Amino acid sequence: MTYPIRPISEAEWPAFSGVLQEGFGMTPHPSQEARWKAGTEFDRTLAAFDGDTVAGVTSVFSLSMTVPGGRLPVAGVTAVSVLPSHRRRGVLSALMRRQLADVRERGESVAALYASEAAIYGRFGYGRASANLAFQVRTDGTDFVPGAPHDPSLRLRVVRPAEARADYERVFGSVVGRRPGRYARDESFWAGVLADEEADQRGAGPLRSVVAEDDGGVRGYALFRIKPSWDDDGVADGELSLQELEAVDPAAYALLWRSVLDRDLVSRVHAVSRPVDDPITALLANQRQVRARWYDELWVRLVEVDRALAGRSYGAPVDVVLEVEDGVCPWNARRWRLSADATGAECKPVDDEPDVSLPVAALGSAFLGDGLLAAQLGAGLLREHTPGAVRSLATAMAWDPKPWAGLTF
Structure with a gap:
């Protein structure tokens, strides 16, 4: 069978969302779905139709992404899903081919995505192009190596995340061009980073933040949540979940990590997503304190x-x-x-x-500088x-x- 494919209108959002909820087995909170919808580029959001039924969907964010030596417009592929009732019928293949043709027509030579399942996208020419570390650090015994950077002009300040967005944006704008794979954030992305309703907290506590600054302004920030806990002996055993830590220079970076690791009543820090060459592994004198797990991150497809x-x-x-x-x-x-x-x-x-x-996927895997x-x-x-x-x-x-x-x- 063939399935007509076209961009959806905003009025068709409920059907689009319904496919994703079935495909991913999730039900977003209304506030989360509203943010998601606000960031959707409807002219780049495709649906495959079986009669009046939306059988499969996919979408694209128009990204400006750092690549080795510069920046390129990149199609950020997202929201790929097919109804369980329409699997193994060629719906996904048709959507992927149509999307890649559209990306080429728009003049983007590269597409990138996060894969929900690692075995899927190699079939369509995507290669695993970056990796991600999730790690846990026990806070006891986390001294830094001798000679760790220190700037006496720096100081820490606790801030309310919702009130410090302008500082975050300035810091992020200074660092986004340093590492391939990073991309500029628009309003919808920042809204997601700073979202702090109960559904966003997932039991980990409200979003908290500290900034590192001098008289010239903010040079770095950390965003995190803290889940307090005590063991059976009444000893504090809280967990700090680090959401983001960005700094414009090594001294600010070291001070922010020191603040995170020295947080009162916290026995472990869980970093949700960090680069595989995160400098914290060089700063810690006892690197065995880091318990890390490796995950694939971006998958890249060379469209042209x-x-x-x-x-x-x-x-x-x-x-x-x-x-x-x-x-x-x-x-x-x-x-x-x-x-x-x-x-x-x-x-x-x-x-x-x-x-x-x-195969073209091999070039995609090497494109950002970390190929195999x-x-x-x-x-x-x-x-x-x-x-x-x-x-x-x-x-x-x-x-x-x-x-x-x-x-x-």
């Missing part, structure tokens, strides 16, 4: 290989011919010569013999025709710091 690869910087010179395999976006399925150095990059179609043959090209070669997922070509490509595409978005979209 040539424009995407030419739109980022490279950490080392490279000149390779790539034979790209792409069964979803056929305009990518050909040979491309990628030539890049410190002055720039270009990617042009060629008929030359390839140095490497690889060597591992994929070892697994037999890439074919290297010129010895050393994969190492050359992987070295050129690697980037520091590691990519991380930090806020699910």
Whole structure:
């Protein structure tokens, strides 16, 4: 069967929301759904119809995302779901293909998403492009290493999160360009970050905040919740859930972490989402205090290989011919010569013999600077025709710091 696909109108929101609630098995609080709806770009929100029934949906946020060496417009894919009654009928495939065609038509060369299930999106050319750490730190024995940055001009100030948004925005605007994967936040994203109704708290307590500042203004902030608790002996055993910690310089960063770790009546800090190379692991003298779990984060899809690869910087010179395999976006399925150095990059179609043959998802996984090209070669997922070509490509595409978005979209 074929299912007509088109953007929905605002009046069709209940049907759109209903598919997501069935697909994800969740029922959002009315306030959460109102924020979600307010941030929806309806002209980029697609539905597949079975008669009058909305059988599947997907949407896009128009993001400005940091990539190695700069920024690009990126299609932030979200809200992908199919009714349980319509699984295995090609609804998802039809939606993904239509969406990628629309992304290309809008001039975006890259799409990115958070995957609810890691096995789904490789079929559509997405590759795992960044990772995320969730970790817990016992607050006892968390001294910093000698020489940890310290600025006597800095001081801490407890603030009400709802009243400090302008400071948060200034700090975030200063750091968003430093790490690939981070993206600019509009009104709806900030509303979600600072949301603090009972449904948002999930039993972890109200949103709290402390800022690090000097006479020139705020240089960093931490957002967190505290769930108080005591053990059977009456010893405080509270948990602090760190939502965000951003700072413009190392001294402010260290002071904010010190404030979080030294919080009274808290025995452990749970960081919900942090980059894999978070500097806190270098600051702690006893790094074994960190109990970390690794998760995949952003998945990236090169919608137009040539424009995407030419739109980022490279950490080392490279000149390779790539034979790209792409069964979803056929305009990518050909040979491309990628030539890049410190002055720039270009990617042009060629008929030359390839140095490497690889699926487009492999390039997506490496695009933000944290790819697994060597591992994929070892697994037999890439074919290297010129010895050393994969190492050359992987070295050129690697980037520091590691990519991380930090806020699910």
